[in-house]
Every structure is written in C-alpha cells, then in structure tokens.
Amino acid sequence: MARKTGSRAEITGPLIRQAALSLFARHGYGAVSMRRIAAEVGVQAGALYLYTRDKQSLLFELMRVHMEELLAAWAAEPKGETAPARLAAFARFHIRFHLERPEAVFLAYMELRSLAPENFARIEALRQQYEGELAQILAAGQQAGQFRIADLRLTTMSIIAMLTGVNTWYREGGRLSRDEVGEIYADMVARLVAPESGDARVYAGEHIGDHIAEK
Amino acid sequence: MARKTGSRAEITGPLIRQAALSLFARHGYGAVSMRRIAAEVGVQAGALYLYTRDKQSLLFELMRVHMEELLAAWAAEPKGETAPARLAAFARFHIRFHLERPEAVFLAYMELRSLAPENFARIEALRQQYEGELAQILAAGQQAGQFRIADLRLTTMSIIAMLTGVNTWYREGGRLSRDEVGEIYADMVARLVAPESGDARVYAGEHIGDHIAEK
DNA sequence: GCTTGGCATGAACGCCCGTTCAGTTAATCA
DNA sequence: TGATTAACTGAACGGGCGTTCATGCCAAGC
Incomplete structure (x- = not known):
C-alpha cells in the first residue's frame, strides 16, 4: 500500500x-x-x-461521538464521596464540558428529529444513560436524608435543563468566567434539593456547608 | 367585490x-x-x-404571533400580590402555556437560526421582554428580603430553562397531569430562591409558607 | 343572468439536491 | 524506475427547490 x-x-x-x-x-x-x-x-x-456512507451517517456519528465523549468524560471525573459533593461535581462538570463544545451540544439537542428512527433510539439511549448518572446521585442523597426531593424524575430533568440552558446565553468574555458560572450553578442546584428549608428544618445537620459554603 | x-x-x-x-x-x-x-x-x-410573501415570512409570522400571544397571555394572567405568589404564578403559567402549544414552542426555540437578521432581532426582543417579566419578580422579591438570589440574571435563565425543559419530556397521559407538574415546578422554583436555607437562616420570617406550604 | 374579482391552478424559470462512478493524480514501496 | 493504490475530481443521474405568472373557475353582487 x-x-x-x-x-x-x-x-x-x-x-x-x-x-x-x-x-x-x-x-x-x-x-x-x-x-x-x-x-x-x-x-x-x-x-x-x-x-x-451518507449524509445521515455523518449526522449520527457526530452525535454518537459527542454522547460517548460525554459519558467517558463523566466516568473519568473526580466525583467526591457524599451525595452533595457528587451533585456539585456533576453541575460543574456538566457546565464545563458543555461550554467547551457548544456546537456539538446544540446539534445533539436540536437535530434529534433529523435522525432515522434506529439512530434516534441509539442516541436517546446514551442520553438516558447520562441522565441516569444524575438520577443516581439524587436518589442516593435522598436515601441518606441529605436531599429533599419531591419528585426524582422531575428534579433530574430540571437540573439537566437548567445546566444545559447555560449554553443558550453564555458568551466568552462576558461578565462571568466559566468557573464562576459553574460555582453559582452548583450552589443553585444544591438549593434545589436542600432539605433544610421551610417545614423540613428537621433535616438540618452536620452536612450543611458541604455544598453551600463553597460559594 | x-x-x-x-x-x-x-x-x-x-x-x-x-x-x-x-x-x-x-x-x-x-x-x-x-x-x-x-x-x-x-x-x-x-x-x-x-x-x-415568502417562506421566510411564514416562519417569522409563526414565531412572532407565538411570542406575542405569550406576552399577552401573561399580561392577562392573575398574578397575586407578593413576589413569592407572583413567582409561583409565573411557573404555573409558563408550564401551562407552553404545554398547550408544544410545536410553537419547539419552533420558537429551535429555528431562531433560520431567521433573517432583522427578523431574529425582533423575536429576540420579544423573548427578552418575557424574561424581563420574570427578572422583575425576582428583583422585587430580593429587595423585599423574600428571596435570596446569588445572581439575578443566572437565576432568571435557570428558571426559564428548567420550566421550558418540561416540553422536552412531558407526554400526555403520563404519570402526572399538567397541573401536578405545574405545582411541583412552582415548588422547585420557590426553593431555588428561598432565603431560609443554610447560612441564610436570618431571613426566615413570616413569609415562610406563602410559597412552600401550597405543595 | 351577467359581470366582477377572490381564489386557485399548473406550467415554467433557473438552480441546487444526494449520490455514484469512471477516470486522474501523486506519494510510496519494491 | 516502475507498479501500486490511496485520495480525489468532475460529470452525470433523477429529482426537488422557491418563486412567478398567465390563465381559469365560480360564488356573490348588481
């Protein structure tokens, strides 16, 4: 050759x-x-x-590689021990990873409709795998009494949506750095599942500060 | 004639x-x-x-009418007096309005890139007007000491994103009704800005229960 | 019942589409 | 140096594109 x-x-x-x-x-x-x-x-x-092979495969491969890189990067990410620490790590990771490749993120979210059915199913499975990672963290924290969660699935979807939403407005060179945005979102996500608010005061304990005080 | x-x-x-x-x-x-x-x-x-007139105008008119209906519907919505009540009203309204017209919502979010520049600017202005409605509620609640908000803009964008995200997963006839989803989200949004969590215990006062207890 | 005009047809304009494939080029190896 | 072959060209295939326009139909108004 x-x-x-x-x-x-x-x-x-x-x-x-x-x-x-x-x-x-x-x-x-x-x-x-x-x-x-x-x-x-x-x-x-x-x-x-x-x-x-054709135009459709080109689209599918771009989305597949993106999703697999996402899962691999999260697997390789240092996550911490407690559920609050893992949740904060997830928030920071998600924002960092997604802000690094805005075009791939946009494609993966917007062009699902352009995939042939079997390709759609494969990408959808990868996405659900990623959502499952977050759901596991939330479930673990809920069982440990570290989180108060009204509905596991809705909370999972809320967090994914608010984190991914950063890509729609973040502009390089703006008011906040990527890391600053990551910190603020890690804090907001923590508050979304914090047990010590309102009538749930009973949960307040030694874990307070693990995920709040870092802001 | x-x-x-x-x-x-x-x-x-x-x-x-x-x-x-x-x-x-x-x-x-x-x-x-x-x-x-x-x-x-x-x-x-x-x-x-x-x-x-042409294909582009067809797209633009669909998006313009959608955004103007959104603003008009919110203007006509009963909103309550206090900031927490208005925030809950916003969450319920946003989810209800958006779940009623999923195709228009999808179009308005996904096809901004297909608009000619001047059309894009007009739609973008309408969207910012709507975001401004939420931002005003948050700012008012913050000033009144009813909300704890680390960053007004990021909180606004988070709430919009998590509410709009419902459209990506909600299916008619699923586990929860639209109203149930609206209630859970109103609660999650309230917790996102609640002042009485962690080290901010100082804010806890008579307003607790206004927006938490309704869940 | 005749005129009018709102509503629609269907052909045509020049152009671009995804994909295939026989042929050309040039870097490498024997 | 000559054979090999990976990398690419350029033309062609059948078809669809957005838009325009001369023409026709038919219900309403006189």
Whole structure:
C-alpha cells in the first residue's frame, strides 16, 4: 500500500466532521448540502463519500461521538464521596464540558428529529444513560436524608435543563468566567434539593456547608 | 367585490399556518418545502403566495404571533400580590402555556437560526421582554428580603430553562397531569430562591409558607 | 343572468439536491 | 524506475427547490 506518512485522509476526515458539525449547528441539518460541507473543506462533494456512507451517517456519528465523549468524560471525573459533593461535581462538570463544545451540544439537542428512527433510539439511549448518572446521585442523597426531593424524575430533568440552558446565553468574555458560572450553578442546584428549608428544618445537620459554603 | 361569506381564504390561511408550524417543528425549516406545506393543505404551491410573501415570512409570522400571544397571555394572567405568589404564578403559567402549544414552542426555540437578521432581532426582543417579566419578580422579591438570589440574571435563565425543559419530556397521559407538574415546578422554583436555607437562616420570617406550604 | 374579482391552478424559470462512478493524480514501496 | 493504490475530481443521474405568472373557475353582487 502506498502513502502512509502524512496521509491526507488523517487530515481530511476530521476536517469534514468539523465542517459538518459547524454547518449543521449553524444552519440545520436539512439546510446544509453535502456540496457546502465539501466546499468548506476545499474538496469536491464526491470525496465526502470516502469518509461517510451518507449524509445521515455523518449526522449520527457526530452525535454518537459527542454522547460517548460525554459519558467517558463523566466516568473519568473526580466525583467526591457524599451525595452533595457528587451533585456539585456533576453541575460543574456538566457546565464545563458543555461550554467547551457548544456546537456539538446544540446539534445533539436540536437535530434529534433529523435522525432515522434506529439512530434516534441509539442516541436517546446514551442520553438516558447520562441522565441516569444524575438520577443516581439524587436518589442516593435522598436515601441518606441529605436531599429533599419531591419528585426524582422531575428534579433530574430540571437540573439537566437548567445546566444545559447555560449554553443558550453564555458568551466568552462576558461578565462571568466559566468557573464562576459553574460555582453559582452548583450552589443553585444544591438549593434545589436542600432539605433544610421551610417545614423540613428537621433535616438540618452536620452536612450543611458541604455544598453551600463553597460559594 | 364578490365572495365574502364563507370565504375560502378564511379557511385556507389558518390551515397553511398550522401545516407550516407542524412541519417546521417536526422536520426543520430547511427540510420542509413549500410544495410539502401546500400538499398538506391540499393546494398547489403557488397558492401559498396569496397568504405569505415568502417562506421566510411564514416562519417569522409563526414565531412572532407565538411570542406575542405569550406576552399577552401573561399580561392577562392573575398574578397575586407578593413576589413569592407572583413567582409561583409565573411557573404555573409558563408550564401551562407552553404545554398547550408544544410545536410553537419547539419552533420558537429551535429555528431562531433560520431567521433573517432583522427578523431574529425582533423575536429576540420579544423573548427578552418575557424574561424581563420574570427578572422583575425576582428583583422585587430580593429587595423585599423574600428571596435570596446569588445572581439575578443566572437565576432568571435557570428558571426559564428548567420550566421550558418540561416540553422536552412531558407526554400526555403520563404519570402526572399538567397541573401536578405545574405545582411541583412552582415548588422547585420557590426553593431555588428561598432565603431560609443554610447560612441564610436570618431571613426566615413570616413569609415562610406563602410559597412552600401550597405543595 | 351577467359581470366582477377572490381564489386557485399548473406550467415554467433557473438552480441546487444526494449520490455514484469512471477516470486522474501523486506519494510510496519494491 | 516502475507498479501500486490511496485520495480525489468532475460529470452525470433523477429529482426537488422557491418563486412567478398567465390563465381559469365560480360564488356573490348588481
């Protein structure tokens, strides 16, 4: 076989995925043509088919890789011992990870409708796996009496939504750094499940300060 | 002029907007053709141009009407006197209004990128007006010592995001009714800004129970 | 019952679509 | 140096795109 060192394919492949990601996120899957992606890379449309079976696979692979990177990164994240510590770690991690790749996040949330049914099911399964990670933290804290949670699923969805929502308004160079935003959200999430408010004063104990005082 | 009573236009116009709304929401603006909208209505593509200047205006009008209905509905909503009561009213209203028109909500959030710049600016202004309504409630409650808010803007965005997030998972006929979801979220939102948690015990006073006990 | 005009057709405009494939190029190995 | 082959081109396929417009239909008003 010829041409190994400095192979063009090792460059062109990632360039195509990057261009597709950016264009899909900015204009929508249905509004972006293969010719436009190719032009962005500096190549003819036909060349794209050396790297992807078709347009649908290109979209699916972008979303699959994103979700698997998300799960892998969370698995590798230091999480702490107690449920409050793990919840704060989740909030900080989620915001950091998502702010680092806004286009992939936008794509993964907005273009689910553009996936063929079996591809949709696979991405949906990965998303539920990630939500399960948060749900486990909440359930553990609830059982330990460290959290007060009216409804586990609704609380899980609320937290995911408010954390992911950061991507819709955060702008680099704005009033707050990413880490500052992460801290404030870790605090807000803690308050959302804090047991010591209102009539639940009975839960107040030594764990207070684990997740509040860091703000 | 001829043909006034039972005019076809009074039927076809709304049908076109409904078909466009549904198709745009399900497949994306860029992926839906004028011919497909026309087919849904049972008309030829050319007839659409008796009702809209072009495809872009069709999208913009759907989003503009949605946002203006949202603002008008909130303006007409009974809101209560105190900040905690107004916040709970906002949460219940937001969830009810948004669950009643999931396609319009999806469109208004997902297809901002498909708007021409001046149309985008107009929709964005309406959205900020709505966010301002929530921000005012939070600011008033903060000044009155009824809320503890680390960051007004981040709290506003968090609440909007978690409330709107309901649309991504709520399914009719599921475990909870719309009203039950509204109540649980009103409670979660209240806890997010509650002053009496952790080291802020000093704020605890007669207002406790205004917004917690209703759950 | 004839005229009027609101409502719609359907053909046409020039252009872009996703995908395939025979052919060209050029870097590498024998 | 010549053979090999990965990487890419460019044309072609059938079809769909947004929009315009000359034309026609038919219910309402006189």
